[in-house]
Amino acid sequence: MTVEVIRKNCIGCGACVQTCPFDALELVDGIATVDPDKCTDCGECVAVCPTMALSLEGKKAPQETVKKAVEKIKEFKPENPAVNAYFGVWVLIEQNYGEIADVSWELLGAGRQLADELGVDLAGVLLGYNIKDKVNLVYEYGADKVFLVDNPVLKDYRTEPYSETLSMLIKKYKPEIVLMAATTQGRDLAGHVATNVETGLTADCTQLKIEPETRLLLQTRPAFGGNVMATIVCRNHRPQMASVRPRVMPMPKREEGRRGTLVEETIDLKEEDIATKVLDFVAQGGSAVYLDRADIIVAGGRGLGTKENFQLLFDLAKVLGGTVGASRAAVEAGWIDAAHQVGQTGVTVRPKIYIAVGISGAIQHLVGMQTSDVIVAINKDPEAPIFKIADFGIVGDFQKILPLLTETFRQKLGS
Ligand SMILES: Cc1cc2nc3c(=O)[nH]c(=O)nc-3n(C[C@H](O)[C@H](O)[C@H](O)COP(=O)(O)OP(=O)(O)OC[C@H]3O[C@@H](n4cnc5c(N)ncnc54)[C@H](O)[C@@H]3O)c2cc1C
Structure with missing residues (x-):
């Protein structure tokens, strides 16, 4: 079984050749050509083809090819040894004018499990202004450590200062996993930070697990309109970044009195360096839907x-x-x-x-x-x-x- 090439649709762009994880495609005379011995019907090429020149219709990957694909992931040794310098699980604690979004606690619950499996610390990253009084809550929802940056330029959420601050912390402390909320704010920030620190991002995950053999984060999310669940790994870059929507992970129990280590950091950013200005903040009226x-x-x-x-x-x-x-x-x-x-x-x-x-x-x-x-x-x-x-x-x-x-x-x- 192989992917079928619809020759009249192929424009020879090579997107499938670059995407295929099994080197099963090449361009022959400008047309995508499949090596049936290597093709596992994984469908990655079908997803990227801009002209619908590849099809898996009516074909189902036989069990043995699925197994082959899984084995291939397991055999993986990182090409980039620098990934081994990264340790710890981080959760960005999302706050708006001092009010912490519940999804941050849910992420701490998920992060706690990942950190325990990896045998590393779980840290909460708290960015904002006049927010030091929230630090204890972050410990109480499961963090061992809090990275706090309290600075007037972080009073209102703006992409530039938040992205610069979080990217600076990541580059300095090298966490292996960073989790963020798939909220309006989190969606805006996550892509920006991932680009800044040159790593991948899996948005809207519904399940997060550690693969014990490789310590890789298995990031599962719906794909193809929700018809399949795709598990994505970030092999050669760190941190492994994932976002999760509110209410997808269960709320952990708060353990009052639980304490951890505070790391206070500063950032050299001045208001005049930031292009975006917040002129006013107007709360949404009574029709808001929560x-x-x-x-x-x-x-x-x-x-x-x-x-x-x-x-x-x-x-x-x-x-x-x-x-x-x-x-x-x-x-x-x-x-x-x-x-x-x-x-x-x-x-x-x-x-x-x-x-x-x-x-x-x-x-x-x-x-x-x-x-x-x-x-x-x-x-x-x-x-x-x-x-x-x-x-x-x-x-x-x-x-x-x-x-x-x-x-x-x-x-x-x-x-
Ligand atoms: C990429 C993508 C993303 C999508 N995202 C979403 C999404 O976020 N959320 C979402 O909801 N959908 C989403 N959809 C659409 C989804 O596929 C369905 O089309 C949609 O959910 C159908 O809505 P429905 O159940 O209201 O309508 P229908 O499927 O038409 O169902 C209507 C139901 O009402 C019942 N009914 C009719 N009359 C009565 C009556 N008098 N009393 C009791 N029952 C009655 C019928 O028996 C039927 O079961 C998405 C689709 C795509 C392709």
């Missing part, structure tokens, strides 16, 4: 049929003290704002209760909510895939079911 922090979410999909029907969801959410979420189909129909979207291209949520109404359960929706504690599905189609992951399912028309639920909870809860 889906990722909600304990109860009532989410609606295309099955609701109209914008007006979303009112039934808002009524139930109000009685339960919850928040309204939505599938992408409902957002694209213009029935609700994109800030409510749950899923691969929306928000990842982990509430105590997730009520999915008129949502079929496409994989791109499930990846954003399947770790909810209790999932309730309401759908008129008993075969809808959402029922496969639901703890409780109600087969029926939402028009009848939602008013009944709202009234029953109103009476029981007195809300």
Whole structure:
């Protein structure tokens, strides 16, 4: 089995040749050509081909070729011995005007496990202004060490000073792993820092593990529209950088009184050196949606049929003290704002209760909510895939079911 080359589409750009991890492709007379003995059907070339000249359609990698690929990863010895000079796991503690984002604690929980497996320290990196009072919290959520840079230029989040500061710390202290939140701020900063320190970055990971033989960080994330899970390794560069969305990792227990080592650093940056100026900070008004922090979410999909029907969801959410979420189909129909979207291209949520109404359960929706504690599905189609992951399912028309639920909870809860 090999990748098929659709000759009429090939423009001879060579992207596949450079990408193939098994040297299975070369350009012959300007056309991509596959060596069947080397090709493992891993699909990397198909993903990078700009003209869809490569296809794996109808082909599945046989077990032995998958095994061969895994063996190849395991045999790996770093070409760059400098990677061995890097030790320790770091988590960037994200804060906004002194308020720490919960995802930072979740990352410390994940970082703690990685550091224990590697037998190294876990450090939290705290950047900002007048934030020294937060240091103890970072220890209490699992860090052995805190790197603190407290400087007026770090008062407002801006890419340049934050990136310069974090990059300076990485170059000086050489951590082997750096974890950051896949939030608006984290997404902006992570790519900038990875470029500065010349390493790779795996965004939006859903699982992080150490491979004991190689000490490599196995960074798993959904790929190809959520249809496969890709595990990515950063072999020859350090640190290994990964970002994780809020609510993907569980919240660790806070251990009050736990303490560690403080490393205070300074940075030689002046306000006049920074091009971006923050003129004012205006907090978002009452319509702000904090889906990722909600304990109860009532989410609606295309099955609701109209914008007006979303009112039934808002009524139930109000009685339960919850928040309204939505599938992408409902957002694209213009029935609700994109800030409510749950899923691969929306928000990842982990509430105590997730009520999915008129949502079929496409994989791109499930990846954003399947770790909810209790999932309730309401759908008129008993075969809808959402029922496969639901703890409780109600087969029926939402028009009848939602008013009944709202009234029953109103009476029981007195809300
Ligand atoms: C790259 C990519 C990224 C994506 N990202 C996301 C994402 O982040 N989030 C997301 O949600 N989707 C995402 N999608 C889209 C996803 O593939 C699905 O198309 C989408 O989730 C479907 O939304 P839905 O379940 O609301 O609609 P449908 O799949 O149309 O399901 C509607 C459901 O409503 C039920 N229904 C109809 N009438 C009633 C009724 N009266 N009472 C009860 N039930 C009823 C039907 O039985 C059906 O199961 C993405 C797609 C791609 C390709």
